[in-house]
Amino acid sequence: MRGHRVLVCALAAALAGAAHGAEDAAEQEFLREVPTVLTASRLLQPVSDAPVAVTVIDRATIEATGVRNITDLFRLVPGMYVRPGIGIEGIVPVVSYHGLTNEFARRMQVLIDGRSVYLPPFSTVLWDDLPLAIDDIDHIEVVRGPNAASYGANAYFGTINIVTRTPIGGEGAYARARLGSNGVRDVVLRHTDAQGPVDYRISAGHRADDGYPEQIDRQHHDFLTGEADLVLNNRDSLQAQIGYGAGLRQLGGTTDPVNRPRAKKVEDGHLQLRWQRAIAPHDELSFQYFYEQHSATESDHTLPLDLPGQGVQSYTLRADYRFDRHDVELVRTLEPRAELRLVLGAGARVDEIKAPIYFDGRPYLSSNLQRLFVHIEWRTTSALLLQAGGMLEHTSISGVDFSPRICATYHLSDDQSLRFSVSHATRTPSLFEAQGAFVLHFGSLADPIQQSGGQLQPEHIVSSAVGYHASALGGQFQTDLKVYRDHASHMIEETADPNAPYVFQPLTVLRNLNDARVRGAELEIHYQPSAQTRYLLAYANTTIDNSDPSQGRTMPRNLLSLLAEQRLGENWTAGAALYLNGRLPALTGVYGQLNDAALGYQGRIDAHLSRSFYTMGRKARLTFGVENLGSGFVEFRQATTFDRRGFIEGSIGL
Amino acid sequence: MIAIRQCSLACLRFTAKISVLCAASLCVLASAAPITVLVSDDGAANTAAARSFKETIEHLNARAQEVTIVTLEAANAANGAVLRDSTLVVSVGSAAARAAFANAGTYALLSIVIPKQVFQELQGQAGNGPRAHASAIYLDQPLGRQLNLIQAAFPGRRRAAVVLGSSWSSRALLTDLRGEAAQRGITIVSQVLGDGDGLFPALQKVLPESDLLLAVPDRTVLTPASARSVLVSAYRYQVPVVAFSENYVKAGAIIAVYSTPEQIGRQAAEMAAAFQDAGTLPTPHYPKYFSVAVNYQVARSLGMSLADEQTLHSQLAGMRE
DSSP, X not given: OHHHXXXXXXXXXXXXXXXXXXXXXXXXXHHSOOOOOSOTTTSXXXXXXXXXXXXXXXXXXXXXXXXXXXXXXXXXXXXXXXXXXXXXXXXXXEEEESOOOOSSOTTEEEEETTEEOOBTTTTBOOGGGSOXXXXXXXXXXXXXSXXXXXXXXXXXXXXXXXXXXXXXXXXXXXXXXXXXXXXXXXXXXXXXXXXXXXXXXXXXXXXXXXXXXXXXXXXXXXXXXXXXXXXOSSSEXXXXXXXXXXXXXXXXXXXXXXXXXXXEEEEEEEEEEEEEEEEETTEEEEEXXXXXXXXXXXXXXXXXXXXXXXXXXXXXXXOOEEEEEEEEEEEEEEXXXXXXXXXXXXXXXXXXXXXXXXXXXXXXXXXXXXXXXXXXXXXXXXXXXXXXXXXXXXXXXXXXXXXXXXXXXXXXXXXXXXXXXXXXXXXXXXXXXXXXXXXXXXXXEEEEEEEEOSSOOOEEEEEEEEEEEEXXXXXXXXXXXXXXXXXXXXXXXXXXXXXXXXXXXXXXXXXXXXXXXEEXXXXXEEXXXXXXXEEEEEEEEEEEEESSGGGOOSSOSEEEEEEEXXXXXTTEEEEEEEEEEOOBOOOOGGGXXXXXXXXXXXXXXXXEEEEEEEETTEEEEEEEEEEOSSSOEEOSSTTSXXXXXXXXXXXXXX | OHHHHHHHHHHHHHTOOSSOOOOTTTOOOOSOOSEEEEESOSOHHHHHHHHHHHHHHHHHOGGGGGXXXXXXXXXXXXXXXXXXXXXXXXXXXXXXXXXXXXXXXXXXXXXXEEOHHHHHHHHHHHTTSTTTTOEEEESSOOHHHHHHHHHHHOTTOOEEEEEEESSHHHHHHHHHHHHHHHHTTOEEEEEEEOTTOOHHHHHHHHGGGOSEEEXXXXXXXXXXXXXXHHHXXXXXXXXXXEESSHHHHHHTOSEEEEOOHHHXXXXXXXXXXXXXXXXXXXXXXXXXXOEEEEOHHHHHHTTXXXXXXHHHHHHHHTSOO
């Protein structure tokens, strides 16, 4: 013990010597460089300067909604339609902007911290499979309008950009649990801390629910994510993110002899590395690599079937798939002059797909793309901001495409701005659209379900929009109005081929079939009269003229969302939201057999009451709430009717 | 701690290397000179302050040849002889100030590039000895000037968050800050960090209730590592950070008022020239010359429009501190 004490003293003396040097450099407090933290990429562009309409869903708004599904947040975005889709993935949420979607939201880009999760082979986002806790989201930026100039082809109608909370400034441990009717069992655990120059976060979670009443769509999902932010020196930093999620989702029908009840096992993982260098203030270079992997395993055991030439027997249909994506991107953001800002970038991507059932038995396919992009912001005067950008892309699927955009933002005053934009974007056909052939094999009998028509061209969209943004009462009141016209052409849709032989239902073929003109107006209002009260309104009127009238039912003409939050005294908070979906016509065309009649207005009201308190010195919160206070909220189809769901939720910062 | 520090300083003087290492272009060892500029080391700030001192005094004064610039290491090698023969020693940096305080010479002392707290500690240790009347130009800005900056740049913002350590000097600073702020109608929302208290919980308490964060140079709170947390947390709450150095503005603070080493060197030269004429130094004080730096990207991102740096500087110059 004594020996230890001597050693400790010697160490203390040595450290005192070291500290002495630091004491003498006390003036360094004033003089030394500090790592550049708020880099160009971390700074949000103010909505009033944005080249197209942008809706930001911040942390406070996320908490005010009380929702458990990330997709429900997009109901607050004017023009965005959230509904379930029923298809080969089971019942999964579909988020689209300006409609024109089937069970795959093919026409919108989705990024998480700059990592595209808009996935091949179907060009969709499987929201429920993402290893991401709603608690870990810092904010979501929704770019409402084509934005290929910044985000590449497939930023077609819009882009969702989810930004997770940086581990910097970590708050220690946090836990949340929700217990609800309908089998809702959610748990999230998070630890954020710093070790020397590394700030890190580890999150783990479990999510489970029974899905829609009378549907086979129970699911559960577990995930683990980590993020580390390492300061290399005052100019360089390195961020690493890693995530893995695995879950089971039930799918299938009760009466269908082929599409039997079963469970689909899904796995999703990613690794993302990002190096950033602050070359000078407002001059930044970043390099990013990410790897994304998604796989699904399922076996469908049919009832005994009496098929031509096969005798009576049951079959096992396997629909396993896996894809891997590698993506690199180099971006330079600089301000050569105070009034000029430039973003230059280059990137490349490889997608690999193993999904034999969707490609007529071909075991492996791959596609690649290369891209160059530039974005210029020129503040010609303090009132006028001109922005132009373009993306040149080459893909192995559709060759070379160029997507330009120009925009002018005119500040009428400090509080009001007008913007005008014209933007062109393309959507590369998904690998399935370009080369797919979904064929079920019953012994020697093949039943083609859907296939590519071949020689598909990219889809094009030209969007022109006028926007008005105003802020009043010292920023307490903010409003944004967008009036627009989109022309989408060469849209890839399916059409039945009555002449092809089939077993259960006619083959559908994917071709560049439709043109659609979408026009409308969208309004967003935020009003926060005090720190205790906040309101949000989102309204969209959308008119879609599709060259194929049978594709008319993709979203309601009117969509309205209202969110209100009120702090009641020191510790209580009440929140309520109304989501109102307008009428939908009956489903026709290739979906006609689904037999879904026209739908009237559908409303959902959520409400919750929270109490914050300190327990054992930790900040805690208890919430009681109901999702859908009314009776059934029919979402797109009668089969997917959202029932009333109560919940209790507790969270604590440990 | 104080005893250790004094012991180490003494050791430093006696064990200094014999070889004379000079700061580039700064080191001119003379046998005797009325004014000696004693530079802690050849760091960029010290070099800039010394150079600015020399240029200004040459410009002001015909007796500039009587100025000798010497690094602490070189002075130690000569056993401090150059100091003993001086009438005025201008110490640049804290290390040089410590050495100049400890030397037995009868010179007058002007310390520059030194935090107020460090200078006051040295002065306290010196007691009524030969350094009792040492003067200084602090690196710190007067609180009044920082609060004036808040008034000038953010006229509508009246709730300033401050997070401080629990040392005696930090608490004294908080008392002074409250007094100065009250005179300007600004409310200080403060949190004092005790031993083992986390910075994040403190920020979480003050930021939601504040419309700006005033960063103060407190080593127990603000380090290069914690600066990231402070800047990111404040940005998360959309709260602008008012800082005390240009480097913090580069890192992500919205604005700072600060004095460059050149400005301090210039002011020191003016004081030295007056000393040559009058033989006395004024009492220690804050820097007269200062600059304002604004991070317009951060301002724009926070949806704020700020006047240009020159306008803000002129406004501050016209306000009572």
